[in-house]
Amino acid sequence: MRKRISSFLAILLVLSVFAGCNNNSGTPTSMPTPTENAGGEKSNLPLSDTPTSFSYWCGTMNLRPTSGLQTWADSDVFKELEKRTNVSVDFIHPTGSSIAELFSLLLAAGDYPDVMAGTSVGPWPGGYDRYIADGTIIDLRNLYAEFAPNITATINLDPDLLRNCITDSQYMPVVPVVQYQSVIGPTGGLGFRGDWLDEQGIDPGSIVTYDDLRVVLRQLKDAYNLQYPYLYNFRFQPLMELHLYGFNSGSKFIFDDDRNVLYAPMLEDYRNYLITYHSMMQEGLIDPNLAEYTTVYDFTPYWLREEVAFGFMMAFWSGDHMYQQGLTDDANFYLVGIDEPKFNPDIPLHTGDTTAYNFQYSFRTGVSFSTQCRDPELVMKWFDYCFTDEGKLLTNYGIEGIHFNYVDGVPTWSDLIIKNPDGLSLEDTQQRYLWHFPMFCDFDKELLTYSDPRQLQNITKWQSSTDRKWCLPTNYTMTADESSEYSTLFGDIQTFVNEQTMNFLVGNIDPNDDTAWNNYVQQIESMSIARVNALIQAACDRYYSR
Numbered sequence: 162m163r164k165r166i167s168s169f170l171a172i173l174l175v176l177s178v179f180a181g182c183n184n185n186s187g188t189p190t191s192m193p194t195p196t197e198n199a200g201g202e203k204s205n206l207p208l209s210d211t212p213t214s215f216s217y218w219c220g221t222m223n224l225r226p227t228s229g230l231q232t233w234a235d236s237d238v239f240k241e242l243e244k245r246t247n248v249s250v251d252f253i254h255p256t257g258s259s260i261a262e263l264f265s266l267l268l269a270a271g272d273y274p275d276v277m278a279g280t281s282v283g284p285w286p287g288g289y290d291r292y293i294a295d296g297t298i299i300d301l302r303n304l305y306a307e308f309a310p311n312i313t314a315t316i317n318l319d320p321d322l323l324r325n326c327i328t329d330s331q332y333m334p335v336v337p338v339v340q341y342q343s344v345i346g347p348t349g350g351l352g353f354r355g356d357w358l359d360e361q362g363i364d365p366g367s368i369v370t371y372d373d374l375r376v377v378l379r380q381l382k383d384a385y386n387l388q389y390p391y392l393y394n395f396r397f398q399p400l401m402e403l404h405l406y407g408f409n410s411g412s413k414f415i416f417d418d419d420r421n422v423l424y425a426p427m428l429e430d431y432r433n434y435l436i437t438y439h440s441m442m443q444e445g446l447i448d449p450n451l452a453e454y455t456t457v458y459d460f461t462p463y464w465l466r467e468e469v470a471f472g473f474m475m476a477f478w479s480g481d482h483m484y485q486q487g488l489t490d491d492a493n494f495y496l497v498g499i500d501e502p503k504f505n506p507d508i509p510l511h512t513g514d515t516t517a518y519n520f521q522y523s524f525r526t527g528v529s530f531s532t533q534c535r536d537p538e539l540v541m542k543w544f545d546y547c548f549t550d551e552g553k554l555l556t557n558y559g560i561e562g563i564h565f566n567y568v569d570g571v572p573t574w575s576d577l578i579i580k581n582p583d584g585l586s587l588e589d590t591q592q593r594y595l596w597h598f599p600m601f602c603d604f605d606k607e608l609l610t611y612s613d614p615r616q617l618q619n620i621t622k623w624q625s626s627t628d629r630k631w632c633l634p635t636n637y638t639m640t641a642d643e644s645s646e647y648s649t650l651f652g653d654i655q656t657f658v659n660e661q662t663m664n665f666l667v668g669n670i671d672p673n674d675d676t677a678w679n680n681y682v683q684q685i686e687s688m689s690i691a692r693v694n695a696l697i698q699a700a701c702d703r704y705y706s707r
Contacts, residue, residue, distance in 0.1 A: 204311075204546040207247035208539060214249040215540050216274035217528075218267060220260045228585070228592035237564065237594045238556055245555075248543050268297060273531035275540060287641030289334035289529070298529040300332040304541040311548035315339055315601065318522050325524035325636045329703040335527025336544045340517045342604035347514045350623030351403060352474040354464070355497035357381055365499050371407070371437055374471075374502045378446045381470040389448040391441065392463050392472030402514065403473065406627060407501040408434040411512050413655075414697055415631040420705075422633070422698040424690050425512075426658045427682045433504050435665040435672040442666065449667050464496065465489055474498065476620050480613030498619030500626055510627035515635050518604070519624070524636060525602070547600040556599035557606055564594055571609070579610050633697070637704040643696050654688045 224230055233239055233252045243249040253274055255263040265286065267277070277298075285292055292298045305313055316323050316337060326337050358365055361380055368374055382390045393404065405411050410430040414422055425431055442449045461478070463469050465488055474496050483489045483496070503510065517523035528544070530537050546552045558565040558572045565572045576582075578590045587610065591597040611617055639647060661681055665672040672678065 204542065204549055204552070206245050206546075208542045208546065209247045212247055212249070213536070213539065214251050215276065215535065215543070216251045216253060218253045218255070218264075218274045218277040220255055220264050220278050223260070224254055225589055225592050228589040230592055233592075233596070236592065236596065238559055238596045238599075241555060241560060242543075242546075246543055246546060248539065268292075273297070273533045275534040275536075276528050276530050278526065278528050285529075287644060288328065288638040290328045290330045290332060290638075291641055292529075293328075293330075293332050293334060296532050298334055299532055299534070299537065300334065301336070301530060301541070302333045304530075304537055305333055308538055308541040309336075309545040309548075311545050311552075312336060315522075315548050319520070321520075321634065322522050322524050324634070324704060324707045326527070327707045329638060329707065331707070335529050336541070336600065337527050338525040338598065338600055338602065340523045340525050340602045340604055341521065342518065342608065343521070344605070344608055344617055344620055345519060345521055346620035346625070347516065347623045348476045348518050348620060349403075349473060350476075350498050350619065351472070351501060352479070352496050352498040352619065353377075354381075354467075354470050355495045356491075356493045357385060357470055358497065360384075365497050368499050369503060370506050371502045371504055375441065375444075375446065378441075378471060379444075382446065385467070385470065387468065387470060389445065389468075390470040391447045392469040393438070393447045394473075403501065404438070405431070405434055406510060406513050406624060407503045408437075409504075409508065409510055409512055409631070410434055414633055414694070415512055416633060416701075417631065420701070422694045422701060424654075424685065424694060426662065427685045427690070430504075432672060432678055435662065437504065439666055439668060439672050443668065461488070474619075476616050477611060479619045480615035482613060482616065485612070495615070497615065498622050500622055501624060503626075511629065511631035513624045513627040513629045513632060515629060515632045518620075519629070525598070528600075544600060553599075553601045553603065556596045556601070557603040559595050572606070573609055574606060633701060634704050637697070637700040639696065639700045643700065647693060647696050650689050650693050654685060654690060654693065657684065657688065 219233070224233070230236060232254065234243075234250055239250060251274075255267075257263050264277075267273070289298065293300050301309075316326050316339070322337070322339065326333055326335060328334055353365060353368075355365070358377075361384055363377055363380070368377055378390045381387060394401070401412055405425075408430045410428065410433075411425040413425060415425045417423055438447065441447045463472070464474070464478075465483065476498070478496050479498060481492070481495050484492055484494055501510075513519070517525055530540065534540060547556055554572060558574065559578070561567070561572075563575065564578055565574050567573070578594065579587060581590045585593065588597070608617060608620075661670065664670040665681075670677050670681075
């Protein structure tokens with residue numbers, strides 16, 4: 162058996178079947194069929210001769226109260242899955258302020274459901290290997306080999322997707338939740354009031370560097386009497402990163418060309434960011450108070466009150482979305498995205514966003530089988546059915562004629578989903594009728610709801626000039642001891658860097674002062690940043706050797 166398992170892993174690692182060229186035309190295509198292209202096969206239905214069920218602790222599938230559902234099992238898709246497979250799912254929906262804490266309590270109690278989805282904030286504490294070793298979850302290699310041809314075919318479509326399904330110890334601990342999309346790019350980025358650019362005769366494509374950006378911001382500030390034309394927020398960490406990519410930097414860790422881990426906020430590229438943004442604040446282009454926001458939607462009122470000309474925007478805000486939604490009476494109002502401005506246009510960019518939306522196939526999270534799972538073979542067959550062509554169609558689009566129809570050969574949601582007669586939002590209709598984030602998630606179905614072509618154009622425009630060569634993998638795993646040491650050391654470093662970054666930006670400390678900068682770097686060095694880098698380096702090295 163050991164030889165058989167080793168041979169199976171070798172097949173997984175060698176026979177990676179890559180999808181065709183990425184579609185960056187800005188038009189979603191029909192769903193791919195890895196089951197045909199990579200050796201998958203159809204499931205024999207029903208999966209069980211008699212009605213049966215399995216329990217599923219779903220920490221990554223939070224119910225929206227406004228959807229009207231008490232359990233995912235009541236949605237049309239799960240009812241249809243039960244009808245086809247003769248297998249129902251007994252969902253356990255954790256409720257509380259901290260899903261991660263509830264998950265830890267579940268693991269500590271020792272009474273496990275059949276499968277567990279963990280949490281949406283990352284891998285299991287200390288990594289999957291720990292929980293296979295202590296008898297909490299099972300290694301799925303045998304089940305993959307015998308009962309999961311369609312999942313196997315899918316994870317072979319991308320090498321990083323495959324790595325994320327294998328641990329540092331070469332176990333296979335999860336059935337992955339895979340996101341696919343034919344239009345690749347982030348769903349949010351930097352943009353302008355497009356109507357104002359038009360009125361001033363400015364081509365957004367001409368804004369390439371930070372020098373270009375300054376010139377345009379000055380012009381718009383004067384033309385529209387704006388106090389601070391650039392809406393910037395340092396405190397909202399996810400969006401701070403967007404402003405660093407044009408400097409080849411980041412707010413935490415990056416690689417160099419040889420894949421050595423470095424701490425970006427102590428490098429010269431980060432200093433260039435501080436100097437540039439500090440000077441724009443001094444010039445009155447950015448609000449030095451750096452107003453606080455808690456979500457991306459907090460930016461919307463600033464755009465609508467016509468207080469800003471440039472800042473963060475979501476892709477679906479593009480074009481005339483605001484006007485069509487009745488958020489503004491100005492029919493000329495529209496937002497247009499631009500690629501991130503560059504500090505030096507002659508130097509290639511290597512940092513960027515590494516969320517799932519920037520890759521054709523990506524690992525979102527995983528479902529693990531507990532050692533108390535009553536029928537692992539049947540459960541694996543059920544998940545594998547979700548990766549067949551008919552399973553993907555059902556779990557993403559629902560039932561033809563009710564939830565979707567074919568438009569030019571492409572499955573497209575019906576008005577029940579996108580223009581719900583009861584006024585439910587798209588998120589709510591997906592929960593009530595469908596599977597909001599299925600095992601194989603075809604994100605094209607979301608993109609097909611965009612009514613203005615400029616919405617998709619911005620997705621392909623943002624971060625289009627970076628190769629992400631310096632980006633760390635998103636799912637490297639530290640051991641329990643490494644994680645504990647990392648948390649102890651890095652917490653103080655991050656607090657110090659955040660405080661000093663603010664001081665540099667607002668001018669309490671001059672980022673142009675070499676002595677001040679050197680003191681800042683030396684303080685970080687004295688806080689054991691080299692050891693933190695080494696911990697991450699070890700985890701990344703193990704990831705790439707999977």
